[in-house]
Amino acid sequence: MSSKENSGTSHKVSAQPRLHQKAAEIQPYGSAIMLLPLELEHPVRLEMTAQLNQLLADTMTLRDLYKKCHWQVAGPTFYQLHLLFDKHHGEQSELVDSIAERIQLLGGVSIAMAHDVAETTRIERPPRGREEVPVQISRLLDAHQILIRQCRPLARRAAALGDDGTNDLVVSDVLRSNELQVWFLSEHLVDVPLVRAFETARTT
Known part of the structure; x- marks a missing residue:
């Protein structure tokens, strides 16, 4: 062909x-x-992407809640919790990526923007101001409970529909990570003395 x-x-x-x-x-x-x-099948992928988007919105909210607590924590346990909250934030960020990629892999569209997440999440919105450490931790534990409550039925449903990839993601990554973080947080709400142990009554 000529020029x-x-x-x-x-x-x-x-x-x-x-x-x-x-x-x-x-x-x-x-x-x-x-x-x-x-x-x-198409109906399977449609159902799984819808449920995963709910899980994604709640995971993104929990991730951001950890960063809020990381910035605003105060008191004698500041250093330990400042680091712990940031560690958990990083782990939740990894889960966000994994869930979003699973949605896209199934052929769906993952939720992404903050205003869409705010309209979708089931986690209660915290105040803008700072809260006491016990309230921060209780708020985080409530958020974890919402996620864990979704995980088990979602994993069972995915397995029943033959979506082994979603089942593995939800159980191996999302559920186990949230369970571990719940343990780490809960131990900070145990009311024990820091310096001197309680004296036990002597039996005669």
């Missing part, structure tokens, strides 16, 4: 960025599931 014949399909290359571009969504949120060769 003259090809000129109709060529375009001038420019270093100028194409700004302010807009177009229709390439995949809407919710009912539109991509056709992927996963050997899972």
Whole structure:
């Protein structure tokens, strides 16, 4: 093909960025599931992505709650809890990524933006101000309980539908991580003396 014949399909290359571009969504949120060769029926993937998006919204909320507590913690246990809250925040961030990627892998669209998460999560919104440590920990434990309450029935449902990948993610990663973090938090609410042990009554 001559250069003259090809000129109709060529375009001038420019270093100028194409700004302010807009177009229709390439995949809407919710009912539109991509056709992927996963050997899972469309209704299964539709149901799993919906439930995983709820789990994702709650996990994102818990992740951010940990960062709030990390920044605002106060008192004699500041150093220990400052580090613990940040560690748990990092672990929840990893779970957020894993859940979101599972949704996309199943052909769905993962929830992403803060306002969408706020409209979807079942975790109570905390005040903007600082709270006492026992209240912070209790709030975190309540949030963990909401997640754990979702995990077991979701894992059983995924297994029943043959979605072994979702079952493995929910049990091996999400459930076990949340259970471990609950243990670490709960121990900070045990009312024991820090310096001197209680004296036990002597029996005669």
